[in-house]
Amino acid sequence: MTVATHCPYCALQCAQTLHPTPGERLPVEVAGREFPTNRGGLCQKGWTSAEVLRASDRLTAPLLRTADDGFREADWDEALDLVASRLSALQEQHGRDAVAIFGGGGLTNEKAYALGKFARVALRTRLIDYNGRFCMSSAAAASNRALGMDRGLGFPLADLAGADAVLIVGSNMAATMPPFVQHLAGVRERGGLVIVDPRETVTAKLTRDGQGLHLAPVPGTDLVVLLALAHVVLAEGLADQEYLEERTTGLNEVRRAVAAWWPERAEGICGIPAERLRETARVLAAASPSHGGRGAYILTGRGLEQMSQGTAGVTAAINLALLLGLIGRVGSGFGPVTGQGNGQGGREHGQKSDQLPGYRMITDPLARERVAGVWGVDPDSLPGPGIPAVQLLDALGTPGGPRALLVHGSNVVVSAPHATKVVDALRRLDLLVVADTVPSETAMLADVILPVTQWAEEDGTMTNLEGRIIRRRKAVDAPGEARSELWILQQLATRLGVPTGFPTAAGEVFDELARASAGGKADYSGITYDRLDAGEELLWPVPGAGHPGTPRVFLDGFPTPDGRARLIPVDHHAPADDVRADAPIYLITGRVLQHYQSGAQTRRVAELAAAQPGPFVEMHPLLADSLAVAEGDAVRLTTARGTAEASVRLSEDTRPDTVFMPFHWAGKGSANRLTNDATDPISGMPEFKVTAVAIAPAPTREAVAR
């Protein structure tokens, strides 16, 4: 009996077939499965994903911290009693907000929903946020204010195949979600793939040999590239006037704002020749429908978004797409490429600090009334908006701040910016509870570790980067005492005096989620497991049982008060921590193919660890030469936040003024010890993607001893 499910990792959610293999070392065998997104393909992470089910240090029983700072196994009753009594005591003493929750973009829709409900109904704390704040918050903020809605891509991935041009700003999907690349075959054949990335990544290399253009801006200046492209589109009369008149507002303001970004000025900031910027704008314009092209798409990734001007960056991308008349049209479009497995669904159902299910705002009285009705509680009992992730982590254990934190599906010690500060914050807590499948670096700081199920051990739904709702299906039982978060939340809620409202069956939770989302922007009310299991392709909104879903959004208008998209003027500012005499090199961070996020899963897969064994810093040979270091040398990197060590990997793919470091490792090789926790004023997104760094050969042991 085989089981059709999807990969445990990224937002592409490649379809997999699991063949249970009782008696073997691994409980299932994994194969790729035909599906519109991955077309049968899997990357090395997906192929080896079964290894994580049997990680040698898989958590199989609740663990309680002991007096000698070790852990001992406990049964569920003891662990849950302890957690619930401590939470109650802390809330009694310090108020509801003494307990905070940190969720994750890898949790199923059902878990994300239940977690948000647990915070608002069982704990009644306003303090919940999640690691999607580090992922999609800028894209979400920009889409919501400009387009009235954020559904990720807004169109099926396969639509890309027909376009004449695809502009991708700050995404390296050929390494992070390789099967995606199949959808770029058509545009590459037509020479229209445009990649903006400071590195010549494997994705940027797809533009070689006439398949497109690669622009390598100075880190932190992608926004300038977009402003200059908009300038050229307007200056050369390439905009879609009819579309702008009928479907948008704000053209005049944006025209005036981009008037200040003529290509020669932009060149001085972003380092891309003015003529190259003009050429790029013309390629995009020629591909757009108003010039008779087959269509153009603009996609954004974390490179643009993980900036203290991330919302402005995505806004500039949207502005460009609107100027060219791309959004809400078949065959053209805009969209952010979501990163985490359920990065889309995870931002729709209430684990965000200001949000209720259905992508509703917690400050909206109607939304509160509606959701409280489904939950059977008084709207006034729902807490107000909390605070975004970086602020939340900063507040832990401070006077007046939360005393306890529950972490679900996140390894903040490795994945949050300025990671050493996060460790200090977690240590200030009276109680840290971490639910995870493996003893992650964050779990190792916990007072209580709760073992949970993963991927092939559970049922549920995920919402992929297209806004497509897909089924995760159980193939095997979890080892030992690992339980689903749905069960844990139900148990805790009961102990906290809320014995009803937390069903443990995923299908039951989903039905409630669907009801709670009805009438919201992310309306799932017409979706059922039955429809999904029957093979229906459902992309939200699906408002009602007979509704066929919405593969392409905005075709009939934008969900804004006047039905029009908003062009919003934005401007560029330098990185919060820009290069200077004592830190004269840019540090950028990102992922490698074989590892996922904090590496908690992939570092435990021998085949992946063998292919990418440890932290490294990629630099241009010219930079290495001036630093007097060579391939394989250990170097120390220092930023205003801290230091890290990594070995040198030489590559001409990176600008000589820039080094690249992947963020998958913990300890002294952790890139996030270096990254900046300055945040975007609108989205709360930290500035992961650019900071100033000083690099020197790592002190040898002898030198340290002296």
Add this chain to the structure above:
Amino acid sequence: MNVVVIGHGMVGSRFVEDLVARMPDARVTILGKEPEGPYNRVLLSAVVAGKTDASMLAMSAVDPARASVLDGVHAVHVNRAARTVTDSRGDVHEYDRLVIATGSAARIPDIQGIATDRGLVPGVSVLKDLADAQGVLARLPKARRAVVLGAGVLGIEVATGLAARGVAVTLVHHAGRVMERQLGDAAAGIATGALHQLGVKVVTGASVAGALERRGTLTGVRLTDGGEALTDMLVMCAGTIPETALARRAGLPCERGIVVDAQLASPADPRVFAIGDCAQPPEGGTGLVAQGWDQARRLVDAWCDGETAAIDQAKAGLTDVVRVKASGLDVVTMGLSGKFDHGDRELRAVRLADPSVGRFVEVVVSNGLLVGATVVGDKQCASELAAMYTRAIPVPADPAHLIVRPLAGASPAAAAKNVEDLDDDATVCQCNTVSKGRIVAAIGDGCANVADVAQATRASTGCGDCRTNVQRLIEAHAAPAATTTDSGAAAPRIPALAG
């Protein structure tokens, strides 16, 4: 606090926008001589060249609800004792602080016959404001020939722009070489060659001595070298003069511009500031908008944060990068360029001159930093050098590496080798880290097509880009008889859309 800003151009408007954002309770009045509000003067040459639509020039301005914006109203008198400014309508504005951002005017050379009491003779113009650009555009349909006076940045942009529109252009320049302030002989020679190729006739070491006219309209010019040229247009790009008249009348010290100290304040009056082209700061005015915008930002920061407005060398971006906006002619200079004085600095200057392809690059390095560069005919190099220069990023150990980049693909790692020539440990399938050796071994074990290899090694099951290479390896390594059979051993397929 009452703030009066005189001048609503690119710098004055930026200053007021930033100021009201940071200091919401300031009462700000801004007087602008021109009726249009702020617009992008830098692009006037691009409008003349037909590269930019004139509607693109309008720039963002302060929200009229946040400041009193008086466009089409100019200041006529500043009374520093009473701290008032009187405008052209007779209204009096009180100030606690006064910011002068009056910009500069085009210098009109002393040329016989270019002007009457009614102003410039039809056909003769400068290019300083929107009206000038519209005047040039209006004459274009009937213009066959043009003389541009002055081969500075603007003159070159106008000359190449008109030439690109099919006008026969003569570019007349008083100095012995074009852009003599920024370019040395070799670079200027190469730039001149490029101008010729773009259809611009360059006359150096001469100026226009007089205008020839018939019935009140320009017909030609007489040059100081005795030559004459027929022309329908004379566009004078002979530099600018800071607008200091108002400041001089108010008794503020002025030299070339309004003298200000490092705080951008007049040494004679701490309540009066000057920014942009009208100002003469200690480091000198560059005439570039980047400097004016930087001054506007620094002044707002100083007022709001109580910090000094002086340039913080540790943080400051360098703003003296000069770029010629001309299709087909790439000239960029920054810092020390042309015939500069070494002073007592330790400088390393490395240059590449390649006149036959129109390329010249010179970099000047001091203490590990780029302090100057001149680039003609190498866009990529120019943009990389400017990014490095403005951010003070350390240069490679050998400055020659700034000029000559290794050929793409010259390094072993980048070489696009045929898959057949790769070593066995080279990775063929990046998505699944499958080496060539493993693929060849799988073929040896009987894999006869790409699907078989995928089944055995996972190669090509990620992005699929290596399918061609796997196929080539099969063709190179498989037993001839086996290549056409399909193994039929593909993974069992599940209905495509099962959720």
